[in-house]
Amino acid sequence: MLEKNLASFARRFPALEHNLRLLAENGGSDTKANLLFPLEDTLAAEAKNSQLYAVYKGLLLHSSYNPSAEAHKMLVSENVKNADTLVFFGAGLGYALSEAAQLYKNKTIVFVEPDPMRLLWAFSLFDWQPVFGVPSCVFLIEAPQQTVIAVLEHYGLNSCAFIAHKAWTAHAGQYFSQLSELVARNKDKHEINERTLEKFGFLWLSNMCKNLRRCAETESINRYKDTGSALPFCIIAAGPTLDDVLPLLPELKKRAVLVCVDTALRSCLRAGIEPHFIAAVDPQYWNARHLSGLESPNSVLITESAVYPSVLRFKCRKIVLCSSMFPLGRYIERFTGKREQLASGGSVASTAWDFARFCGATTVYTAGLDLSYPENKTHAKGSTFEETVHNLSAKLRPAETFNAASIYDNPAYSKESGAYDYDGKAVLSDSRMKLYAWWFESKCAAFPNVKTYAVSSKSLCIPGITPVSVPSLLDLPEREREIEAFCTGKIPERAQSDTGMQAEATPQDAPAENGALDKALASLSYDLRSLESLAEHAVKLCGETEAHCKTEGDYAHILSELSRIDDKIRANEASDVASLVFPSASKLEKLFAERLPKEPPAPPESSYIECARYNIAKSRLVYRTVADSIKTHIHYLQKNGLFV
Numbered sequence: 001m002l003e004k005n006l007a008s009f010a011r012r013f014p015a016l017e018h019n020l021r022l023l024a025e026n027g028g029s030d031t032k033a034n035l036l037f038p039l040e041d042t043l044a045a046e047a048k049n050s051q052l053y054a055v056y057k058g059l060l061l062h063s064s065y066n067p068s069a070e071a072h073k074m075l076v077s078e079n080v081k082n083a084d085t086l087v088f089f090g091a092g093l094g095y096a097l098s099e100a101a102q103l104y105k106n107k108t109i110v111f112v113e114p115d116p117m118r119l120l121w122a123f124s125l126f127d128w129q130p131v132f133g134v135p136s137c138v139f140l141i142e143a144p145q146q147t148v149i150a151v152l153e154h155y156g157l158n159s160c161a162f163i164a165h166k167a168w169t170a171h172a173g174q175y176f177s178q179l180s181e182l183v184a185r186n187k188d189k190h191e192i193n194e195r196t197l198e199k200f201g202f203l204w205l206s207n208m209c210k211n212l213r214r215c216a217e218t219e220s221i222n223r224y225k226d227t228g229s230a231l232p233f234c235i236i237a238a239g240p241t242l243d244d245v246l247p248l249l250p251e252l253k254k255r256a257v258l259v260c261v262d263t264a265l266r267s268c269l270r271a272g273i274e275p276h277f278i279a280a281v282d283p284q285y286w287n288a289r290h291l292s293g294l295e296s297p298n299s300v301l302i303t304e305s306a307v308y309p310s311v312l313r314f315k316c317r318k319i320v321l322c323s324s325m326f327p328l329g330r331y332i333e334r335f336t337g338k339r340e341q342l343a344s345g346g347s348v349a350s351t352a353w354d355f356a357r358f359c360g361a362t363t364v365y366t367a368g369l370d371l372s373y374p375e376n377k378t379h380a381k382g383s384t385f386e387e388t389v390h391n392l393s394a395k396l397r398p399a400e401t402f403n404a405a406s407i408y409d410n411p412a413y414s415k416e417s418g419a420y421d422y423d424g425k426a427v428l429s430d431s432r433m434k435l436y437a438w439w440f441e442s443k444c445a446a447f448p449n450v451k452t453y454a455v456s457s458k459s460l461c462i463p464g465i466t467p468v469s470v471p472s473l474l475d476l477p478e479r480e481r482e483i484e485a486f487c488t489g490k491i492p493e494r495a496q497s498d499t500g501m502q503a504e505a506t507p508q509d510a511p512a513e514n515g516a517l518d519k520a521l522a523s524l525s526y527d528l529r530s531l532e533s534l535a536e537h538a539v540k541l542c543g544e545t546e547a548h549c550k551t552e553g554d555y556a557h558i559l560s561e562l563s564r565i566d567d568k569i570r571a572n573e574a575s576d577v578a579s580l581v582f583p584s585a586s587k588l589e590k591l592f593a594e595r596l597p598k599e600p601p602a603p604p605e606s607s608y609i610e611c612a613r614y615n616i617a618k619s620r621l622v623y624r625t626v627a628d629s630i631k632t633h634i635h636y637l638q639k640n641g642l643f644v
């Protein structure tokens with residue numbers, strides 16, 4: 001059985017098979033005995049129906065009566081039926097995988113197993129031939145968890161169904177537990193991103209259309225890339241523990257590059273400190289209010305093209321742009337000059353941290369990055385949030401009541417959330433803040449050369465970030481001259497030429513040349529209108545099926561034409577642009593549920609024509625939404641005088 005499975009496995013996964021065969025050959029000619037030796041806690045026995053079942057440390061991996069029936073029952077749930085990809089965490093002997101291969105030949109099957117010896121053991125006892133016959137099948141053996149996540153992201157996490165049980169994964173409990181947590185976090189991230197896009201898509205589009213001409217004349221962040229490696233950075237967020245740092249800011253400014261988030265700027269200015277940099281990337285009006293009525297002539301503002309327009313009028317030393325997070329901005333940048341991208345973890349503090357990393361920082365301190373509510377407080381004193389609360393408070397509803405409401409009214413808040421500070425004390429937090437914390441945790445792991453420190457032990461503990469005392473910051477040497485040279489965009493002494501001359505800005509750092517934006521807009525106009533024409537043609541073609549299609553050949557011709565249109569849409573340079581206000585996957589599914597039959601026809605029960613009709617009707621709805629999305633873009637661009 002082992003040799004039979006390995007031979008089939010080799011044809012599908014030659015590189016993996018080579019590694020497995022080496023394992024099988026270790027320890028002598030008695031392959032089966034060799035395989036069973038490291039699996040002394042696992043044994044196979046005969047079930048009531050004469051099939052083999054397996055036991056691991058007393059845990060049944062399969063039914064001891066009918067393993068195949070058990071596997072079938074696991075795979076007929078609505079969750080599995082509706083998924084595009086089936087992900088198996090472990091498989092025991094392989095019954096569930098084999099059953100899935102026979103039930104769902106058109107689905108993608110992903111098998112995850114950190115222990116190759118267990119796979120070989122299963123190969124020696126059970127026939128895996130049906131699995132190897134699945135057209136789309138992925139084996140992830142000994143794969144790091146991040147690799148597994150990357151593969152699942154490729155297939156779409158929200159379209160995956162996960163099949164596992166405790167007994168199957170008990171042999172690598174920590175691996176699968178961590179992997180499951182990563183899956184949950186990434187699914188949360190996707191859901192938040194989807195909701196955010198639904199809520200702000202039109203706002204982002206509107207802002208970008210208003211900002212495009214101004215942004216084309218604005219410098220990029222490129223000149224700062226890797227020029228601050230010799231300097232410590234300090235990220236100033238607006239959490240309550242910032243109050244402990246504010247008195248030290250005048251001295252800290254001499255020793256580190258201060259990168260302040262917009263929500264904390266008011267607190268800094270009230271403490272008499274203009275930070276070196278200010279990060280403001282949120283598109284909403286209420287976030288722009290953090291800068292309202294303020295000015296910081298000696299600060300550099302870091303922002304992006306979809307920010308609320310008033311932010312670009314903020315009085316400061318200069319404004320620099322990172323690359324847009326949105327397709328329209330990136331399309332324009334192809335003509336006006338490519339800007340470097342800064343990551344966004346949902347919080348502007350994540351953008352500030354990534355700017356420090358982008359600048360080459362190896363030491364980053366965080367102040368006010370609490371991601372929790374220490375002592376039931378929400379923000380630092382003097383912040384816009386804190387000021388608003390006190391302006392609204394009265395005797396019958398004091399400021400403390402507002403704070404409590406903002407904490408406990410959060411539906412995600414839970415007393416059992418398992419959130420702790422750096423001293424190991426339980427703190428109030430919520431799922432949104434813990435998702436931000438995970439972003440920092442993952443980035444600290446991805447960039448271990450960037451040593452990150454928290455200056456308060458009361459903040460939410462983030463693995464990878466080390467707590468330090470506030471007074472210890474004053475032990476840093478004074479670096480005012482080097483910091484000023486860095487802030488002005490001059491190359492530090494270590495990177496200067498032998499002549500001692502300061503480097504000038506490169507073309508990609510400077511604002512776009514005259515005419516570049518007009519060229520970009522002309523190209524965008526042509527591409528969008530081409531897309532609109534293709535989508536409308538597809539809508540018309542789909543609508544003609546009832547009148548003109550009679551035979552399977554007629555429907556096959558229409559589907560072939562739609563496929564050619566799809567290829568042209570994908571090849572269009574503006575196809576990603578139109579996606580900004582395109583309905584999310586969940587909204588599309590809702591649309592399908594409202595406009596189409598509840599149960600899609602499926603072969604062999606349904607005829608080819610029935611299936612084709614359903615797919616064409618579904619396609620028509622998608623093409624209609626594509627055309628509407630493009631019309632929306634053209635409308636906003638015309639409204640702001642960018643299109644004729």
